[in-house]
Ligand SMILES: CC(=O)N[C@H]1[C@@H](OP(=O)(O)OP(=O)(O)OC[C@H]2O[C@@H](n3ccc(=O)[nH]c3=O)[C@H](O)[C@@H]2O)O[C@H](CO)[C@@H](O)[C@@H]1O
């Protein structure tokens with residue numbers, strides 16, 4: 001049965017939420033456990049859909065996964081893995097982007113892997129050409145099938161000199177998860193250096209991997225013949241933290257995010273302060289609030305780390321609809337991440353999308369007919385609307401717009417949000433929102 005969330009907007013969100021491990025790290029750490037010849041333990045594991053999907057995928061490959069969901073502790077025992085049936089794996093087609101990262105570990109373990117078609121947010125084409133190219137360079141043979149891909153390493157996997165055309169997070173993780181047990185040395189240039197990548201490297205190092213990260217986006221990996229397990233506490237979800245911070249800004253609220261860490265939010269906090277948000281930090285988390293002073297418009301470009309992360313863009317757009325003046329956003333990571341603004345426009349926001357690059361950060365989309373720049377004029381009074389959630393961050397952005405809007409919004413498709421936001425309905429309720437969840 002589909003869920004319908006009815007939101008009566010206009011109440012500031014006030015109170016506390018608890019943010020646990022990062023969606024963009026935990027499922028990958030779970031995949032890394034496959035590389036070990038001993039069990040691993042992960043702490044700070046959130047109850048989100050992507051963790052569930054990877055748990056199921058590991059389980060059908062023979063990994064024993066045990067979990068205390070409330071305590072956030074997961075044990076993963078990979079000692080008796082095997083190749084799963086294609087039909088079993090195919091059941092997860094279209095669910096998440098993580099399955100592509102099974103390639104290296106499963107080839108090391110079983111000599112082959114079958115990967116279902118990927119899911120994840122529809123915010124651009126999201127090809128996997130970099131992944132396949134690096135895997136081929138390691139010596140893998142890729143066979144694209146009607147649905148999914150079969151990949152094998154008949155002659156084993158050997159370290160290689162690699163350079164990514166763009167510092168892709170996923171392709172960098174692909175290289176790490178493959179190179180650690182490949183024969184010889186791998187050098188990756190133009191690697192992504194997001195905090196979640198550093199956390200994955202910390203995990204692999206605990207397992208016995210030899211990895212060096214240089215300051216120029218180069219990563220060097222010396223392959224080893226065997227890895228053990230790890231015990232690790234995942235870094236907190238900086239994207240969920242930024243989302244709650246934006247919710248406080250949009251609703252004139254005051255939210256304490258227990259578990260949040262300042263360090264990986266530098267670029268976000270600079271913008272938050274410039275727009276007029278307030279924050280303070282203590283040992284257990286961060287408080288974000290917006291007193292009644294007017295929000296300031298600004299010019300912003302998304303970028304790879306250490307820039308302003310693309311996943312923060314969508315909630316921040318909602319805040320900018322409330323700023324006094326014209327703001328400009330240039331999205332340089334995904335070619336199609338402004339589709340969610342249509343619903344905001346229906347709610348009363350003034351947002352124009354442009355094909356041109358409205359910014360100076362070099363981007364791949366300028367001459368290619370993609371609406372990847374936005375001009376937002378504020379402040380606009382938002383009114384409630386019927387909304388069907390399009391993607392994860394766009395969906396959370398719609399929720400906070402509806403929570404700030406005058407009147408009632410009827411929101412469908414909220415299941416998508418559970419892919420990356422733990423217990424978000426309970427959290428919003430706990431912050432004082434006037435919402436009702438019904439099944440249809
Ligand atoms: C599960 C996860 O961690 N998701 C994050 C990860 O996604 P993901 O790892 O999928 O993102 P990438 O960094 O790979 O993608 C960045 C850009 O590279 C392009 N590209 C990527 C791979 C490839 O083979 N070919 C190609 O052209 C993509 O289309 C995109 O335009 O990093 C993104 C960028 O920080 C975040 O928005 C996502 O939240």
Ligand SMILES: C=C(OP(=O)(O)O)C(=O)O
Pocket residue numbers: 023097119120121123239311392393420
């Ligand atoms: C784009 C995102 O996730 P995914 O890569 O899992 O689709 C996101 O978390 O905003």
